[in-house]
Amino acid sequence: MTDIKATVFIPTYYGEDNLDELFTALSTQKVGFEYEILVIDTSSKDRTPEIIKSWEPKFKHFRYETITKPEFSHGRVRQQAAEKARGEYVVYLTQDATPAHDRWLYEIIQPLERFPQVVGVMGKQDPRTTALPLLKEEIIRTFKQFGPDFGTTLFYEDDFIDSQQLFDLVTFYSDVNSAARKSVLLGDVPYQDIPYAEDQKFGEDLIRHGYMKAYAPRANVWHTNEIKLRDYKKRMFDEIVGVRRVGKTMDPISILFVIKQVIRAVTLGSLFILKDHQYTWKRKLYWLALNPLFVIEKWKGVRAAIAVDLDDEQTIVKQSLESNEAIAHGKQ
Structure with missing residues (x-):
C-alpha cells in the first residue's frame, strides 16, 4: 500500500x-x-x-x-x-x-x-x-x-x-x-x-x-470571503459570537468608536483604494462610495454580537448569517 x-x-x-x-x-x-x-x-x-x-x-x-x-x-x-x-x-x-x-x-x-x-x-x-x-x-x-x-x-x-x-x-x-x-x-x-x-x-x-x-x-x-453589503453585519455577528463562545472576552464598542472607524474609512481607507493598482478606476470609484458602508455594517454586527446574551439562542439565530443561509438553501 x-x-x-x-x-x-x-x-x-x-x-x-x-x-x-x-x-x-x-x-x-x-x-x-x-x-x-x-x-x-x-x-x-x-x-x-x-x-x-x-x-x-x-x-x-x-x-x-x-x-x-x-x-x-x-x-x-x-x-x-x-x-x-x-x-x-x-x-x-x-x-x-x-x-x-x-x-x-x-x-x-x-x-x-x-x-x-x-x-x-x-x-x-x-x-x-x-x-x-x-x-x-x-x-x-x-x-x-x-x-x-x-x-x-x-x-x-x-x-x-x-x-x-x-x-x-x-x-x-x-x-x-x-x-x-x-x-x-x-x-x-x-x-x-x-x-x-x-x-x-x-x-x-x-x-x-x-x-x-x-x-x-x-x-x-x-x-477573500465574498460578502454582500446586506449580509456583512450578520457575517460579523457570527464571527464575534463564535469567538465569545470559545471564551474570548471583548469590550463593548461605543458609537463614538464606530464614527471614528467610518472617518478612517473615508480618509485612510480611500487613500488605500486610490493607491491600489489592482483596481480599475471604475472599481475605485465604486469602492470609494461603498467601502464606508461596509465599515458601518461591520461594526453594527460587532456591537450586536458583543451585546447579545449567549444563552438567547432565538436572537442569535435571527441575527446569524449562517443560520439564515441554511434556511434559504432549504437545509433546516
Missing part, C-alpha cells in the same frame, strides 16, 4: 464558484511524496457535487463524502477529517482558498517535518485582487504582523506573554489554510465540536498543551 504523507481536506457547501480553480491548483503541486484529497460536502444543491465528481479521476488519491446540514459544525467536520485521513499530516483548506503556487503543499508541511514540537501550521492568506477594500486591508495587516514573507515564525507559551492581547496574538489561528499532525489531532489536541471559531479554540488549545504553532508565509493562498 502506498504511504500517504498528507491529506488535504476541503469542506464544501455551495462552493461552485471557486472549486475548479482550487482543484486545478491542487493538481499541479510539486512534491516528492504521496498526498490525497478528502472532500466532505454538506448536501449542496448547486453544481458543487458535479464539479467534485469531475475532478475525482484526475487525482491518484481522492475521496468524497456527503453529510446533511444538521451533521455539520466547523469543529466536528474538521475532526472527522482527521479521523478519516490516511496521511501523517492533515492539511485544511476552505473551498474559497486557492494555493498561490505549485509549492504550497510542500511549504505548509515543512515546519511539521523540521520541528517535532510544532503541531499546527498556519499559512499566509493573500487577498484576491478584486476583494472588498476593507477586507483586503485587514488581511494584509493581519498576516504582516506574524513575520516576514521569507521566513518561518514559531509561537509558544512562555513568561514573555504579559497581556491578554499578546496571548491572543500568540494563539491566533486560521484553518482557512493550515496543517496539523494527525497523531495530535487524535490525541491531546482535537478540534472541539463547536459551530464557529473552531480554529481559534484549536490554536489556544495547542499552545496551552505546551506545543508550538508555526506561521509559514511561503505556503500562501488567495482568499
Whole structure:
C-alpha cells in the first residue's frame, strides 16, 4: 500500500464558484511524496457535487463524502477529517482558498517535518485582487504582523506573554489554510465540536498543551470571503459570537468608536483604494462610495454580537448569517 504523507481536506457547501480553480491548483503541486484529497460536502444543491465528481479521476488519491446540514459544525467536520485521513499530516483548506503556487503543499508541511514540537501550521492568506477594500486591508495587516514573507515564525507559551492581547496574538489561528499532525489531532489536541471559531479554540488549545504553532508565509493562498453589503453585519455577528463562545472576552464598542472607524474609512481607507493598482478606476470609484458602508455594517454586527446574551439562542439565530443561509438553501 502506498504511504500517504498528507491529506488535504476541503469542506464544501455551495462552493461552485471557486472549486475548479482550487482543484486545478491542487493538481499541479510539486512534491516528492504521496498526498490525497478528502472532500466532505454538506448536501449542496448547486453544481458543487458535479464539479467534485469531475475532478475525482484526475487525482491518484481522492475521496468524497456527503453529510446533511444538521451533521455539520466547523469543529466536528474538521475532526472527522482527521479521523478519516490516511496521511501523517492533515492539511485544511476552505473551498474559497486557492494555493498561490505549485509549492504550497510542500511549504505548509515543512515546519511539521523540521520541528517535532510544532503541531499546527498556519499559512499566509493573500487577498484576491478584486476583494472588498476593507477586507483586503485587514488581511494584509493581519498576516504582516506574524513575520516576514521569507521566513518561518514559531509561537509558544512562555513568561514573555504579559497581556491578554499578546496571548491572543500568540494563539491566533486560521484553518482557512493550515496543517496539523494527525497523531495530535487524535490525541491531546482535537478540534472541539463547536459551530464557529473552531480554529481559534484549536490554536489556544495547542499552545496551552505546551506545543508550538508555526506561521509559514511561503505556503500562501488567495482568499477573500465574498460578502454582500446586506449580509456583512450578520457575517460579523457570527464571527464575534463564535469567538465569545470559545471564551474570548471583548469590550463593548461605543458609537463614538464606530464614527471614528467610518472617518478612517473615508480618509485612510480611500487613500488605500486610490493607491491600489489592482483596481480599475471604475472599481475605485465604486469602492470609494461603498467601502464606508461596509465599515458601518461591520461594526453594527460587532456591537450586536458583543451585546447579545449567549444563552438567547432565538436572537442569535435571527441575527446569524449562517443560520439564515441554511434556511434559504432549504437545509433546516
